Amino acid sequence: MRWSQFFVPTLRDAPADAEAVSHRLLIRGGFIRQLHSGHYTMLPLGWRVHEKVADIVREEMNAIGGQEFHFPAMHPKSLWEASGRWTVMGDEMFRLQDRSGTEVGLAMTHEEAFAQMALEVNSWRALPQIWYQLQWKFRDEPRPKAGLLRVREFVMKDAYSLDIDEAGLDAAFDKHHAAYLAIFGRLDLDAMPVEASSGAMGGSDSIEFMVESPSGEDDVVRCPNCDYRANVERGASAIPAVTDETPPAAPEKFPTPGIRTIAALEEAGAPADRQIKTMVMVIDGAVTLALVRGDHQLNMQKLQDSTGGIDIRPATPAETVEHLGANPGSLGAVGVSDEIRIFADTALEGRTNMTTGANEDDFHWRGVDIARDIGVTEWVDLREVTAGEACIQCGSALEIVRAIEAGHIFKLGTQYAEAMGAHVLDSDGEKRTIVMGSYGIGIGRNMAAVAETHHDDKGLIWPVSVAPFEVCITAMKVDDEATMTAATGLYEELRAAGIDVILDDRDARAGVKFADSELIGIPYRVTVGPRGLADGRVEHTVRATMETSDVALDAIAAQLIAEVTAAR
């Protein structure tokens, strides 16, 4: 490719509304442009990177025996009704009607479609299978952000494993785990596998692959001394036990005028770790209480996972007053109606002589023995881990880091196969439901994750594996015959050797050409100009280090071919 004919609209300044590094650099470098919030155009440069990422994913999927499909993106309502997710997905799913009024949805993921295809697998002899596709996914995200990191339409590689039993699923899961590490290795992404929640997809043994980045949207609990890693929506920590004093025979109500917060109550003499924080939530329409220790934070995802709820939100002030009789600040779970379910965090288990709201404005209870005074429906893990708490494996102080979810694998079990009726006969002639796993990687998001972690103040620094071009030949003087003869000759030689090379033949000043090649992050640059050619030399620059060295013109091609090939 000759730069003079290649469409690369680079910008000197990034748009003011782009904040994430990858967003700014991908826009500035002419890789992407926004068409609409959450919808990006891939320009030629961006699409080259995107497709290189996609090809790496393909190669690693094929390496574990994956077979590539291509499913439709538009699905009939009935398919999603069969699994119950037509309702579950709520506003997240784009829906429309065709001209005859038939309701259809744009697929957010393809469990149903693949499970339906599995109807045609009839014998145990056909199993196991690993099926995958690279397909556009549509999600009506409430809030697209950070360029390619969170968008409403994106290419995802989604894979599904089909097995006869759990042992088969475990093996498929492990294969994917290994394949994902191979993929991230080739993308030069330091992706850590972490325990996670499987969310709306359903399933178990959920593992997310997380890339540490300030532009990430997840918080990961990480132990600096052992291998414990978990998403905060799943992570646990060890906390010191609290010794309680013997409580009175019955809780005592006492006036607390004007006291509305844990902190205020603490000043009034009740340490936060001796308080019960009562959160009023509405889960699938039912008012529910979530209890955590006063100094602890409720994690909503944990509450959702442990209650099995789908739609979950804090109660409105009106709902709170209606069901508990008091306003936030004086709420508690002592003596509430049996109708209201109470989920209590395990850190509260066995605690006594606690202080909590009395469901009467300006009054609290003290001397509360949870086992005696509160009708806990279920003890569950609701507490969000905070930095510095002890690792449950080794006791070291945990850290919490921001991270991008680059991939996610989890075991679906028989849920979708059951819903679609995907069965096989085993070797004994018994009907068995196919056991499935689901494995996703967002291509554009990974491209952004690489950008997010591979840049300097000059611009991007693509790994050779996904660089839009592997080599940039910068011709210093386009009207100098010797320069152009040498540059073009090298260009043709590299092309013939299968190197992705771009020849910067623009009639522009040196500074412009250098700056552009650094901005778009081509790993190797060869500077060809009259100055060096005078004694048969060109300059070789490595983008990552900016190390520059003189190389003989007749040796440069071989050197580059060797370097690029080794780095691919």
Added chain:
RNA sequence: CGGGCUGUGGCGCAGCUUGGUUAGCGCGUCGGUCUGGGGGACCGAAGGUCGGAGGUUCAAAUCCUCUCAGCCCGACCA
């Protein structure tokens, strides 16, 4: 959906508080001359319904109302 903010040539911004003739500046773009190894200089040029609609006024980028879009922070996900 709740909270905060922003819409003025391709990009970055000023002008708006206190309405007033041809709406400015930098970068970029086009033509030209000189240049030519780190975003060069000079001359000339193109390019704007001031997000949209309505209103107030002799007069609106500027004031008022509504609306649309985008960004950031929270609840969701590859």
